[in-house]
Each structure stands twice: as C-alpha cells, then as structure tokens.
Amino acid sequence: MSIRNPDLKQKILAYDRAVPRYTSYPAAPLFQPDFPVSTVTSWVDDLSQGSKLSLYVHIPFCPKLCHYCGCFTHITSRYAPVEDYAHLIRREIASMGRRMQNRHIVTHLHFGGGSPTMLHEQDFRLIMDTFHEFFAFADDAEIAVEVDPRHMNASLAQCYAESGVNRISLGVQDFDDKVMETVNRVQPFDVVYSAVQNLRAAGITKFNLDFIYGLPYQTVRSLTRSMDYALLLKPDRFALYGYAHVPWKKKNMRLIPEDSLPSNAARYDLFNTGAQVLEDSGFRPIGIDHFVKNIDDMAEAQDAGTLGRNFQGYTNVAPDALIGFGVSAISQYPQGFAQNTTASHDYQEAVLHSDAPPVAKGYTYKGEDLARKEIIERLMCDLHVNIREVWTRHGHDLSKLDACQSLLVPFIEDGLAVLDQNGLLTVPREARQVVRIVASCFDEYLPPVDTTQRHSMAV
Numbered sequence: 001m002s003i004r005n006p007d008l009k010q011k012i013l014a015y016d017r018a019v020p021r022y023t024s025y026p027a028a029p030l031f032q033p034d035f036p037v038s039t040v041t042s043w044v045d046d047l048s049q050g051s052k053l054s055l056y057v058h059i060p061f062c063p064k065l066c067h068y069c070g071c072f073t074h075i076t077s078r079y080a081p082v083e084d085y086a087h088l089i090r091r092e093i094a095s096m097g098r099r100m101q102n103r104h105i106v107t108h109l110h111f112g113g114g115s116p117t118m119l120h121e122q123d124f125r126l127i128m129d130t131f132h133e134f135f136a137f138a139d140d141a142e143i144a145v146e147v148d149p150r151h152m153n154a155s156l157a158q159c160y161a162e163s164g165v166n167r168i169s170l171g172v173q174d175f176d177d178k179v180m181e182t183v184n185r186v187q188p189f190d191v192v193y194s195a196v197q198n199l200r201a202a203g204i205t206k207f208n209l210d211f212i213y214g215l216p217y218q219t220v221r222s223l224t225r226s227m228d229y230a231l232l233l234k235p236d237r238f239a240l241y242g243y244a245h246v247p248w249k250k251k252n253m254r255l256i257p258e259d260s261l262p263s264n265a266a267r268y269d270l271f272n273t274g275a276q277v278l279e280d281s282g283f284r285p286i287g288i289d290h291f292v293k294n295i296d297d298m299a300e301a302q303d304a305g306t307l308g309r310n311f312q313g314y315t316n317v318a319p320d321a322l323i324g325f326g327v328s329a330i331s332q333y334p335q336g337f338a339q340n341t342t343a344s345h346d347y348q349e350a351v352l353h354s355d356a357p358p359v360a361k362g363y364t365y366k367g368e369d370l371a372r373k374e375i376i377e378r379l380m381c382d383l384h385v386n387i388r389e390v391w392t393r394h395g396h397d398l399s400k401l402d403a404c405q406s407l408l409v410p411f412i413e414d415g416l417a418v419l420d421q422n423g424l425l426t427v428p429r430e431a432r433q434v435v436r437i438v439a440s441c442f443d444e445y446l447p448p449v450d451t452t453q454r455h456s457m458a459v
C-alpha cells in the first residue's frame with residue numbers, strides 16, 4: 001500500500017502530539033507506588049514450568065553525562081560504587097533464581113544502562129557466573145550488551161565473548177563533530193571502528209547500531225554522511241530513535257540550546273532520509289524505528305506476526321515474562337508490571353535484607369487493558385491489527401470499541417489509516433511516524449489533551 005499524497009508530511013505533522021513510546025501498556029507513568037511485593041512474588045510463583053524468560057540488568061553508571069540523556073543513571077568516575085552495585089545485582093539475581101528454582105528457560109539476557117561497559121571484567125564475569133548458577137539458558141539464548149564504544153578494548157571484548165555475549169548494541173547516535181560536541185559525547189568514527197574491530201576479533205559478529213535523529217545542529221546532509229560512515233561498520237541491525245526533548249523532566253537537556261534543535265518538520269525529514277539511506281542499503285524496516293537485514297531473526301518474526309515490543313524495543317521472541325534486575329528495572333509478568341525502586345539506598349536495603357524483589361511500583365492489568373495492549377503492540381510492531389478480532393477474543397463488547405473508532409476517523413479521512421469492514425486497521429508504511437498517535441486512540445489512560453508533560457512528541 002502506498003500513499004500518493006504530496007501533503008503527507010503536512011498531514012502527519014498536523015497530528016503530532018506528545019504520546020507514550022508504547023514499550024509497555026499502560027505506560028510506566030501509570031505504575032502505582034507502594035505496590036505490594038507479595039503480589040509480585042505470587043506472579044513469579046505462578047509462572048508455569050518451562051516459561052521463556054527475558055532477563056534485563058540495569059547498570060546505572062556513566063563516566064560522563066550526555067546532554068540528551070533520558071536514562072536513569074549516575075555520573076561517577078570512581079569504581080567503588082559500581083563494584084558495590086555489582087555485588088548487589090548478584091544478590092538480587094541469586095534471590096530471584098532461588099525463588100524460580102531453575103524451572104524456566106532464559107532466551108534473552110540484556111545488559112543496559114547507564115553504561116554496562118563501566119563494569120570491570122571481573123565483575124561482569126561474576127554476574128554471568130551468577131546467572132548460570134541460578135538460571136537455565138537456551139542453547140541459542142541471545143546475550144546482548146549495550147556498549148559505549150569509548151570504553152571498549154580488546155581485553156573487554158574477549159571477556160564478553162568468553163562470557164557468551166553474542167550481540168552488541170553500539171550507542172553511536174551520530175558522527176558529526178558539532179552535533180556530538182554539543183551533546184557532550186565526543187566519539188569519533190575511529191573510536192567506534194576500533195570497538196567493532198575488537199569485538200569482531202573476539203568472535204562477536206552481531207551488531208546493532210543505535211542512531212538518534214533530532215539532535216542539535218543535525219541536518220539531513222550531516223545525518224546522511226554519518227549514516228554512510230556507520231554502514232562501513234556493517235551492522236546487521238539499525239535503530240533510528242527520535243530524540244525526546246523533555247527538559248522539564250531531565251535537567252541535563254537544558255544544556256542543549258533550544259534554537260539548535262531541528263523543528264518538527266526537520267525531524268520528519270531527518271527520519272525519512274535516514275530510513276531511505278538504510279532501505280537503499282538493503283535494510284528492511286521493522287516497526288517504527290528499527291531496520292534489519294532480510295535474513296535477520298527479527299525479519300522472520302515480523303513475517304510470522306510474532307514480533308514483540310518491550311522495554312528493550314523490538315524482540316523476535318515474545319517471552320512469557322521479562323525480569324529486570326537493578327535499580328529502576330521493570331519486570332513484566334502475564335498479570336502486570338513491577339518496577340524496582342529507583343532509590344539506591346532503598347535498593348541496597350531491600351537486596352541485602354530480603355529475598356523478595358526490591359519492588360517500588362507496579363501495575364495489575366484490569367478491565368480492557370490486555371485487549372488494548374495487544375492492539376497497541378500489534379500496531380507498533382506490524383502497523384496493522386484486526387481490532388475487532390482482538391477485542392472479541394478478549395471477551396469485550398464491540399460497542400465499547402466505538403469510542404476508539406471515532407478517534408480514528410480523522411486519520412482515516414486523511415489517508416493516514418485504513419479500517420476495513422472486517423475490522424482490519426492498517427497504517428501505511430509511509431505514514432509510520434503517525435503510528436504512535438494512531439495507537440494512542442486505544443489508550444484508555446491518555447487524556448485528550450495531555451497537560452502532564454509526561455511524554456515526548458511522536459514525530
């Protein structure tokens with residue numbers, strides 16, 4: 001399907017608004033404080049034997065603050081707090097492992113942050129040893145680390161390879177000097193190239209490159225040039241995320257001059273130019289912002305309709321549960337979400353003095369949540385979903401879909417979405433930048449006019 005409409009850009013920009021990224025539904029700001037730990041432990045105990053687990057470890061330390069950073073992290077040049085934290089992480093893994101009694105199978109393990117590359121080799125190996133002591137891994141489990149190229153060297157690459165790491169996510173963002181100096185992340189091409197060489201030499205061959213569009217002083221020309229450089233690194237996956245400028249939530253973003261940021265119209269052009277560069281280079285678009293080679297597991301998952309979306313972005317295997325370790329980490333169970341405390345002291349106390357998860361917030365699905373979640377996830381993954389089939393399969397009265405369908409009308413009239421007689425809702429690939437906004441029509445908790453400033457703009 002294609003839209004032959006010269007006004008497409010203007011139409012999409014007219015709908016631009018602040019909406020969640022929908023890595024979860026409901027979105028994390030809806031999680032409730034003081035969530036009962038006993039609820040979470042019962043969810044863990046209820047997982048059936050042989051459940052597929054996706055594990056996430058949050059390492060909340062970085063040596064230097066990137067001005068665009070929206071992550072939960074602490075800036076430190078000392079290793080002592082990182083070492084102490086690594087010890088706590090191992091305790092938390094062991095406690096959860098003892099509770100799960102090796103009844104499940106790990107298909108994914110992802111180290112994110114912050115900067116996981118802040119972990120010294122010995123601590124990384126000890127964390128991996130703890131995982132293997134308490135959890136059974138699938139033979140083809142994906143073990144991925146988010147790598148800051150500035151921290152990589154041959155020895156760390158060897159440590160990762162020997163520990164079973166088989167996928168690297170490289171935070172590149174851009175290669176343009178002016179852009180990167182403005183965001184306080186000077187990281188020339190030769191640094192990234194050297195990191196990739198070290199990792200390949202150690203035997204790790206699967207690479208994601210993460211780029212960000214919408215950074216200060218970025219232009220179509222500079223981004224195209226940077227992406228041409230990036231393609232020389234021969235990644236098998238590419239992510240092109242939109243910079244979420246929320247200075248009212250993240251003070252570090254106030255260090256970016258407002259007048260250096262591309263307009264919404266320029267952001268639209270940046271994304272589409274980047275996407276075109278990738279598609280011309282043989283990458284296939286996945287969801288709203290990922291690109292993979294045709295032979296990739298994710299491409300197969302998209303063809304099979306099994307692509308999933310969670311806090312790490314897109315995934316080729318939908319796990320039965322996602323278990324997060326570390327401060328602020330979020331877990332996802334069939335019954336709802338649990339988020340670890342973000343307070344370092346509380347985390348330490350909980351992990352040292354209890355075997356229960358250090359949970360602070362959570363959410364139990366209710367009402368139509370699961371139907372709405374499935375519709376939103378399928379739209380974010382496939383750009384199409386049969387809304388009536390999902391709604392009735394979850395046992396809900398179709399008349400309750402009317403409110404959502406009436407919100408879709410302007411999109412349909414403008415050719416940004418199609419709803420057929422059977423209930424199949426499709427967003428054309430060319431209009432994928434509007435998918436988050438179309439998906440928000442099914443979000444029961446998003447106010448019509450969001451005055452909370454919780455979310456970033458969609459385009």
Ligand code: SF4
Nearest residue numbers: 062065066069071114
């Ligand atoms: S490396 Fe990542 S987590 Fe650390 S400050 Fe930069 S953007 Fe934030």
